[in-house]
Amino acid sequence: MSSYQSIHLVQRPLTHIEASCFELREHSTHALAEGQFRVKQTHMSLDPAMRGWMSADTDSYIPPVALGDVMRASGIAEVIESNNANFPVGASVMGMFGWTEQAVSDGTGVNIVPPGLPAEAVLAVLALPGMTAAQGLLEIAKPKAGETLLVSGAAGSVGSLVGQIAKAEGLRVIGVAGSDEKCRWLVEELGFDGAVNYKTDDIAARVAELTPDGVDIYFENTGGAIQQVAVDNMNAFGRIVVCGMIADYNNETPSAGPNWISVVKKRLSIQGFTMPDHFDRAPQLMQQVGGYLQAGKLQYRVHVLDGLASAIDGINLLFSGENQGKLIVKL
Template structure:
């Protein structure tokens, strides 16, 4: 019988470093679905920055950690290869929380069928966590208005690139913060951003001042890092700051201090942190909001594929080093 590879979390990243020492591979027989269940063969698996938090011991986060000895948590896309559930047929492509494994059995709860014309890659790049996160943060909390200026960090990433494109489609001036000239070129010349700041090489204050002559109304924060303070200092009165992620600090023993709060009072700035688990009940509305932009060709994406479930650790390391170019996906 063919085997099913699973990757278990066996150690906590106490040194905040990601490596093979955190995981263990287990091979078992492919499971069989019971009454009302389906057997899914995973084909594409998503890697996301949130995974570092899921691996930690933090019990006060927005989602419980993965317990030691459990299959590592992730979302993915797969094909139904056996079905004892009338809601699913063999051959259906489905998306949901799959975990780091090649096969899984589910009762179907939490899995959605991919609509015709939606590829696995598009599903994970746009309609999975990246697109849902971008849509939630931008519209629920960013409150973008035509003619305003938005700055998004991690702008070439899976969430940031969609935030910027949605804002551009709505008539905002959009500036993206990235970590390489190649990424700057992509968001400006391919995605249509109005400008880019390379946080590794540019004079941050001077470049940001040049690109935001009317200052900043919406700041969509994905990364943290020194540029956060420069962006904060250029916020307009009644500006909105949406805090989605702080990837620059996730592996730091001493996260950087945030901006001074006095300008929050003077400028009446609204700062809102959010996490998607609070909004799972809104997914149908979020997809309905996002879909027209996709159908009209206003949302482009790119993925960075690595092959084989064994490459998941390598892919996750690339995600945190910034070496990936696009949504990080494991092709199984």
Template structure:
């Protein structure tokens, strides 16, 4: 009747995230009260946003030292005091980094019976929906567009690039290292890949997009954002999904330079978003994503690590670019 938990022992501040910022503790397993549901965690999703939450309030409350680390995942209903859920049902829940959690049942919905169930966290979960809506709704692509994606080998970027190919675009992925670049082009069908770690990054980018960029899907911010900004075509669109470069460690010494003039002269559209903005359209997105996976047009890459105790190292590794595709921890 115990509950293992990973606690955010202290906030990292301007430091890089390290194992000593977390602690493993054991608490008593909770019990569901009226209107509540007891959940057993199966898989915990890892995302760069986990680190952003440590910097202050975002679209969720700021994290504090001493609390169970926040995070969403795939959970099984163990005990239910609501009518619409029963033991054995699967839900996506903001249950935190722990084996068991109690949450109000009114905020939970039964997930469809899809196999493998890990796809409910990747292509049919937040990653897939973020890629779908961020690219199609914010990027407004047209066939023949040149599309550039940063963090292209990650959970969202790898799906964005494949959707762009499905929509008839020319796709350039920005990722770290030649191996990831080969994976993007040889297996996922990207037209080109650029290594942001290379001292020749800007030259490589210019060579990959000689006529400019129509749509830039930004997961990183920072120097990569700046380089792509200057390569945008007139009336280009930028979907601002994340700012990985500023999440971990000291902030960059400056922001992108020349933004006001570029936005005006090139008539650019920059749009930030979070996936919840489009929740009323999820059914349409899931239908498309399932059809593309079934047809083989969309390949799913998952990076699964075993053990609750490995969550801190798994997140640190994700921030360092270890993963290929969607990283999650099997509890």
């Protein structure tokens, strides 16, 4: 009987995520029931949303991870044993398997990954980042060719795809990121029209310089000082899509938001959204994002950590901004 390891949430972080919040456990495998299959996870996604899943907040879009449970995460896995004809041995699958080397499923929420697609491309583009970018930009912001998009966290897994999809749809795109290297990557490789380093630039002056005709869509991933600057530069009837607030995820008290006078004067529309509300559209969204990828309109880069235990400290790279691309654990 073989064994495997998993990481369980045993303590909720107060502010920053500490190693003491997790416990590495060893398990023995057990016989499968009818309709079940066993997977060996090969790649696991680390996402900013995990910080919210670790909190005790039940007033959210998804229940928190219960103390003692395997930490929640999506990943790519190989079916290694099966009593389910829909998931044969050898199939590559994607699902919410958690921080674990192996998992057992009945197929709920699990999808077959088309052959020939690298696992890193699936997690970085077709999975949660791509679906989030497509739903938030195309379905909520409803962009029109010629408009100007400002996106924060632009070098992140979601922000970089939002900007590239917007470029493919004929928009002018300005990204906000946290280093000169990330800003160069946005402009020189992804084709953004400009980039702002929020750590070293005069944010207000730089955004005004790069958006002389104003901002029609602001895609919010981070919060922080860029919020007020974005609102100040919005055009009348502009749309703001609030996808994430990563700058506040580790703060006990959230920072103050923008003044709403401009929201009234400019008749702005603001909508928050989360992907779990739209998982019924997952097949269409993945197909839509896949079309951009096949057409050569999307580039991505990944930051790979090795081994299950690397997730314990590695998750904090998302909040320090040290990750260079989609953060993935290779098992």
